[in-house]
Amino acid sequence: MIPIAHYLILGGLLFAIGAVGVIVSRNLIVMFMSIELMLNAANLAIIAFSRSLNLMDGHVFVFLIMAVAAAEAAVGLAIIIAIFRNRETINADKFNLLRR
């Protein structure tokens, strides 16, 4: 039996990798995928907790989070398409028009 703590540490690592990806990457799409990875890390933690608590509420939580992620992805990608049409780039460093 693998202790639940191992799953949690894995979840934490994935979350941290995702967070670093958001900060480091310059490609909007990779940035956005890193956010998806963070959501999945949280999901993994919830599933691990559900198993150890012997409760299935967490499964419902994860199910609904997936739906939320789908909604977020649809809107986010639409915004990325809109900005690409507008600016011909998805390099996050280039979006700096909004300054005083």
Add this chain to the structure above:
Amino acid sequence: MPDYNLRIIIPEIFLFCWAIVVILSDLGSKRKSPQTIGYLTMAGIAVTGVLLYFFRGGISFNNMFQSDTLAVFFKVIFLGSAFMAVGSSFGITNERIKNHRGEYYGLILFSTVGMMFLSSSSELISLYIGLELTTIPLFVLAAFYKDDKLSVEAGLKYFVVGAFSSAILLYGLSLLYGLTATTDILTMKINLALLFLKFGKIGPGFILAMVMIIAGIGFKLALVPFHMWAPDVYQGAPTPITAFLSVGSKAAGLVALLRIFVNGLWSFASDVMQPLDWGIIIAVLASAAMILGNIAALRQTNIKRMLAFSSIAQIGYVMVGVVAADEMGVTSAGFYMFIYLFANMGAFAVATVFGDQTGSDNIISYAGLSQSSPLFAAGMAVFMLSLAGIPPMGGFAAKYMVFAAGIQAGYTWLVILGLLTAVVSLYYYANIIKTMYFAPGESTIRINPSFPAKLVLLLGVVGVIIFGIFPGPVLEFARETAGVFGF
């Protein structure tokens, strides 16, 4: 068979259906007068307010939907800010977003529905989804001028920050779920107490969860270390949406914070975990917000950026009430938000109308406004005085209440800091009044607001003055919300 008490959820259902009606009616009638659809939206919001009065109180959906006084109080604020945002949108829907009027109004209504659900949910899953339902339409609304580089960039920044913060919040919620084996906030409190009795400590997992939740909600509230996105997004987004963001979505963040912390965990955590006083953490964030917001606002030349920093500072004052976390604290935070609704929505309505008719968001352009359109300038002056907290405006009563709550709870240093920064804030609020009244006027364009914009301005002025002079009824209402927390 669980009891689904649909009666108390009628206002939300109505508003949701109304949003669909608005979108469809725009599709069906492209040639109709563009005003019709705006009035339709405003009527829908007003009817929802009436419905809210008749169908409230009680719980539904297995205790997951609560229509308690806290929820109703904040729903009034949400509906008010949506009403005023829609009312000041007529100019832009006539000109800039002709093709998507229905979607524009519909998304504002959807976001309002999300806020209403959020304020009513007493459980983490619905709270999280309610928060997403609040923000996802706002991402689109912020980017609504698709041909405008600034607006799309604002939408993108808001989206990245919003999605990032909701992932952080979610991780915090997942830890909380794991620790307490439940998603219901009240049960959570009980389970934490049991855990504490059993183990004598709660451990760092709980601290991590709390920090993540504060960070996640802090992004939504634009609390200070998490505020970087706010000025950019506020500047780029369509002005009525900026107004809606600064009032509606902040009120939503505040109610989430109150539900999770004051209701469930915070008071408990401070008692149990002596070394970590959560009040202090929020107090530090609040003081940072007051200092940074007010000082950064001093050097802004764009009215929307100035109001963005001002709203960061204003949230700092609200947090003084939240820090107190007692009956008076919650009352004053709610009351502050209520007055802030009128003053800030009013100020943004002025900026919207002015921007529509002169095409400028610069503060210098306001010079000479008192000559060309005296009533309009007087309205702006009232909002500025209220935001600065000058009697007899509502802002004074609100600041007074918040500071009194802070002193009562023993945060004297925070209140002194609040007073000092309020004095600083006087400078930039007064600067606008000075520009309007005393600076030599260059433009002589007479500002002529449309009827709904006039209505919004009137509502704002009347609200700020009436509730400043007679705060009694609202305060009483706000005090009832404190009852939800058992104070």
Add this chain to the structure above:
Amino acid sequence: MLEVVIFYLSALIAIGGAVLMIAQRNPVASVLYLIVSLAAQAVLYIQLSALFVGALLIIVYAGAILVLFLFVIMLLNLRGEHFEGQDQKVGRITKYVLSGLFFIELVIIVRQLAIPARTDIVSAQTATDFGGVEPVAELLYTKYLFPFELTSVLLLVAVVGAVVMARREKSEKQGGV
């Protein structure tokens, strides 16, 4: 024993996929690495007897959401110049240092996660259909009906929002994407 091997293997693939996703320059490769990482996570879900959600992770997440990413990348026809820029040395270094610090900090905190003793052991006996379709569905449609309905509202909102954002306006029909 097999269990331990499966766990460490999947964990390694999940982390490796995630790191490679960030390190890739080509966004299509990034998406594929994220799919690999998600597949490994789905194995872990199933190991934690979350069969239904594990299957959903593959079908919905990897199968639908990430394919949407691929579609968008294809639609935009991204080339190097669209997402590469010159390195601003100082900014870049601070970015890496900051994120490195953040990473280390988070790992330390998570390692310390002394979540009460009872979560350290997997409770041995679970119901035979724990995590199956039926019990999860039952919870979803009774206890959690409210958030479930809320999600349906959210999906409608997302449809409206995505259509508004991604639609090409009449005036900009010629040229562009």
